Amino acid sequence: MSSRSFNTEPSSQSRRTFLTGALASGALGLTGVSLLTAGARATAPAAASRTVLTGCHWGAFRAQVENGRMTGIKPWEMDPHPSAQLAGVLDSVYSPTRIKYPMVRRAYLERGPGADPDGRGGGDFVRVSWKQALDLVAKELQRVQKTYGPAAIFAGSYGWKSPGNLHNCQSLLRRTMNLNGGFVNSSGDYSTGAAQVVLPYVIGSIGVYEQPTAWPVVAANTEIMVFWGADPMNNCQIGYLIADHGAYPGLEALKKAGKTVICIDPLKTETCKLLGAEWLAPRPQTDVAMMLGIAHTLYTENLHDEKFLAKYTTGFEQFVPYLTGKADGTPKSAEWASQICDIPAATIKDLARRFAKHRTMLACGYSLQRQHHGEQPHWMIVTLACMLGQIGLPGGGFGLSYHYASGGSPAATGPVLSGISDGGQTTAGAAWLSTSGSASIPVSRISEMLLNPGKPFEFNGTKGTYPNVKLAYWVGGNPFAHQQDRNQMLKAWRTLETFIVHDFQWTATARHADIVLPATTSYERNDIEQVGDYTLTHIVAMKKVIEPVFEARNDYDILPIFPSGSASATNSPKARARWTGSARSTRRRAARRAANSSRCRFSMPSGTVTMHWRSQSRTRRRRMYSTRTFATIRYSTGWAPRPEDSRFSPKISRKWGTTTARPIQRGWSPPSAWAVPPRRIRCTSTQNIRNTGCTPSSAAPAFGRCTR
């Protein structure tokens, strides 16, 4: 008797025979081609287990890799305050919503540009090969260029992309578009759209992306710290480059120093909670009124600094009639302000008196200016600071970036890496503000532009005309997340004939595209980047962690799309030569730096090395061991060479207390050969100390370092 559980009846047997024969006959359209093949896959054997140092907007980290898969993330040991969000990196790389293959919207594929614009966002995509996708893109760029001209192509492509100086997808896109004959760029950004425009007229520079007074100086000298619409505890988790999180030691120092902290914010922020701050919650978007109320009190009680205003400002005499009401009959008193901002008048007056009496730092966030007349808050807070007359005094004045990318963390004087260029000029401190392109529109007016081609517009004292854009190309960004008025945006997007997107995730923007190309994450490619938007303390060789997943490609490899009508154009030697011509030199320079940095022992933030240096010429090598150079080494790494492995000159050895002094050795030993006990390094130059706020008496600064 059979113990089998399957049916052995004749009908079952004939059915099984029927099924078995179906495959051979190609029934049900089965191809019969297996997904499997005999033999092992011909890939380079991956080390069973390794750790790779790299970085992201949330900080530097060591990725654990096992058999070619990223399995864990450990924050970089030198990170003073790793972000909890770092764990999300794994989710981003291995999300089920990764874009796997090139995809084209079905209607676009079948009927061409402009087909069924209302169908965008419906998710009806067809997988295509890379060759087909790139041909489509190349031909479309050519068609639009020839039919409408370069001003019909928008490649402003705003977004935060990923860190990395070579694989800067936005620069790469603009580079391609420049080679294609031009494009429409975007100017400004969403973060400080109003403030960055007005501040050059107020303080002579962009202000919002400039280093404020360093935290050590604030902790030592500021008596009242005011966070106005700023939450560094939350926002400093990220950086545009690799976040250094230098704000957190600063906040801790502030807390430890027991300074008075006032948070003026409709929300009780994480910063407020950490510091046990006084919390004042004005009505949203009434900050200017509150500031005017404070200013009025300062003026009427003669608490403002007339000498400072006379010597360092211009225009105060035009402001006073408005402030006092002489100009319009409405004094901007604390009572007047109270009715608008809902903060008691007595509190407003008290703030004015306290600010005047104590060394006050006004730390202003970007949130205040995201409103109509958004140029007013930053303009007014600078005015207020001028009335207090403490700008330039240690710990006084205003700072516009304490909440962003750890502004205030003392800066290094290391080299600044250049990245791949898009042919335009960038603004110092804001690498995304590029002047590249034939024309430009303010970044958030994209919907207005698409809906009103030919309409004149004004921006920052200039006048322009909206171009008639037919094609938009977006990389490293998600406008369907950050652009205002989604309904208007959807309406505007219907005017596009073609919308092309690179991304690694199916964002809302990707879903609304016609052609979607899967890009790698920064963990699937080699790159190089610096740590700390303001501090630039380290350079990280962002080594590839894993191989690209699915069919993802680097933007660098996708983007030399030269329209010639030929299917092979995108990969023709000539095309690539044009693309890589200067890109190659940039890449080589970056690679040399990375290589030199390892030879020079200073580039890898491994805990045993500190500072990058560019060359290893003998002359420079000697200089590396000079007193001045050692003054630039970051204390916090605690690096020092082993005495028995000393490469110091006798002079340095005496100064720094090394036990042996030998002549500088030729050649190099690998970083792994250095065992380094932590030790403190004292700043030797008082000039250097003053620049960062360190005091000569401090044994060593808790963070930051002496600069030249």
Next chain:
Amino acid sequence: MNAAGLEQDWEACRNATAFIAVWLAEVFIAPLPIVAVSEHCSTDGVQLLEAIGDELGCRSAIDRMRSALSGRAAAASIERELSIAYTLLFEGVAGSATVPLYESAYGGEGTRLFQRATADMESLLQGCGLSVRRDCCEPPDHLSIELALLAAVLRDGDKPRAALLRDRLRAWVPEFAARCNKADGNGFYGGAAMVLNGLVAAPALDDLRCPA
């Protein structure tokens, strides 16, 4: 019935099961091309589908698949609808509503792909002297690759490995099938997921030990 006969029956059973696994692998690896859609709608195709339903005891699931294929004027129209459904269900376009086709997403480590299951399947493939075809960019824990391997080991009569794969599939396919069924309740892929569920629960996979 003697042992030889039983063995013959067992061979027929596992070959039939292997065919079903291959068919499901092609159903879930990519949207069905128009040729395959036409075949599914043909008379022979309908007979085959019914035979599959009878073999696995899941006629209702097969009927659901058939209803998604019927009542249309042209195969092109059906092919388009199936492609839309496949893309929205499995390709990630739908965001968090995506039903992943990878064992890793059901391993209790969240929904991340390329988890331990990927490495385990890689080892299994190597043990069988196989690898994923070069032009297939999917990780080895993709449902279709696991089904393809199951079919291969069943055809080879490799019972121990077939048992291993059976156990792997039984650990995650029910959850996958439930999610797919929920997302595509009346559709082709919801039905296919239930057929898949029937496959992994098939009696032929229960008895992978040597014949008595």
